Amino acid sequence: MVQGSRLKALVRDASFARLDADVQKLVGGKLLLVEHTVAEKLKSPYVPLAEMGAYLAESRGKRLRPTLLLLVSKTLGYEGDADVVYAAVYEFIHTATLIHDDIVDEALLRRGRPSLNSRWGPERAVLMGDYVFITAMHVAVTLGWSGVQPVVADAALGLIRGELIQSHRKWDLTITPKENLEIIHFKTAGLFAACARTPAFLVDAPREIHEALWDYGRFMGIAFQLVDDCLDFRSDEGTLGKPAGLDLKEGKVTLPLILMMENGTPRDRAFVEALVASRRFDPEILRELVDRVIESGMVDEAEAVARDYAAKAAKLCEMLPKGPARDVLARLPEFVIRRRF
């Protein structure tokens, strides 16, 4: 069933039920239109395109990026329909990267259902990822020129650049917090920033609004990714439905571990170095790694960094026109920080 915002599914904290209700009230109708647009653009008279397109349209994610874009659009008083289309464009870019990620990671599941890769095989999954990527660009250029197309293309290019750099730095324990931030900037924060800024093009907003929205999205995206990286240490079967420590198992060195390699005890560092050298990730060893990182206090530390970015994002909302949509935008970073999966 098509529903509006899915934010409420994201947090167990009851205080966010109100945030979700406010999102629904402000942009619920447009979120439904985004779902409709996504489904429409993936329709095709051709098998297997039609099947995979319908499957993707059904398997909905959090729609966090469309929600962000539509709330900004509402805040800026945009009254047309192009915001809905651009929200679908960014969701396509996000979806395309997930399809290709699942091939590379050989992931069996995505959003609780078989991944495209496991259901249709790698050949069609590679092609469908391409198709969704190009659909994003196709939709953006057939809308006609609004100046936002280069921002869309930049965001997509940056995202892939970030994944390539991350792939290159796999298993690399010498990565610095600054380098890690650069990867996050490309692979996650750029898309949030583009979503937040896009409505500024639609209403021809002044330069300072463009800049404030760009930074708002970027800071929120950084906070989002950092929390994601921390959740990988905090998670257990009960919350995320997967064991903790999976990032390192795949070679991804994230902020909590980076901080421990900088600030931890020699014993902790030696433990991690030996683990990475052996690449033997038995469940008990992974559990010990996770415990050591948590006990070092570096997950707390990384979460504090995430909170700082969330606070900076919220603060930037003061630059935007007052109103209920702005109020929700100001609460969104806090929500991103407190999510549990």
Added chain:
Amino acid sequence: MVQGSRLKALVRDASFARLDADVQKLVGGKLLLVEHTVAEKLKSPYVPLAEMGAYLAESRGKRLRPTLLLLVSKTLGYEGDADVVYAAVYEFIHTATLIHDDIVDEALLRRGRPSLNSRWGPERAVLMGDYVFITAMHVAVTLGWSGVQPVVADAALGLIRGELIQSHRKWDLTITPKENLEIIHFKTAGLFAACARTPAFLVDAPREIHEALWDYGRFMGIAFQLVDDCLDFRSDEGTLGKPAGLDLKEGKVTLPLILMMENGTPRDRAFVEALVASRRFDPEILRELVDRVIESGMVDEAEAVARDYAAKAAKLCEMLPKGPARDVLARLPEFVIRRRF
């Protein structure tokens, strides 16, 4: 070393040396600029992007699509530089699909060198294919609006659509010549058509020129693909450097085989059906298949279809402004037909 046109490497027939010389004279300078643009747009301060980008820029193909676009541009008297950039855009789209094809086919070599997949592994090859795809769209939209961007996006989308349909019809001996033509239209001819038509946007040509160029490119693309499919039966180690019959080994049912399934003897049909059912492609069995298809006359038949399309393409050149560039365009389809690899 960067060189201009590579057409002469394509044919053993000496009569085409002159075509190549004419191409050089007319668009050789711009072809060098295309190489330069491709290399520039793939430059990056980031490893492994920089390495893979340089590798791709060096491993040059035939550059048939840029040559086509630039010859049309010359014919229409376009005097700017955007034709060079769009030529690079289409070459990026073509290159991106080859990168992803090589992953799916597990191809070790591409253009005589290790494929991206075999050199950098599937993860980075998937991402680099995405990067090159999106680079095409990025370059097209950062050029500013000329009305041609939707044509570029359509061509890329059609190409992937064609590959998806082809993938779906693997091993399917019930495919008709009409369905085969539709696949070729999407996966090959659409990109040729877009290349040929693009300069019409740049000079704001009248509608009938747009249409003639579109059909010229489309017909030449169909001829190109049909010849490719025939060469798979005609090839031996001496010409293509690979054994004949590889398409069917990968499940691709092409026109010569389709025609034999329609018009061949019951014995030939039964042989093919048994082969596809068993999927046992020993070299001797593959050789027998190839011999049977050639002896049935259906490779000749498919080549005749290709010649018809090439002739239709050449005929359309009469609609274009007279001059040496038009003369070369009129000879290009014949070249495409007579190529040997």
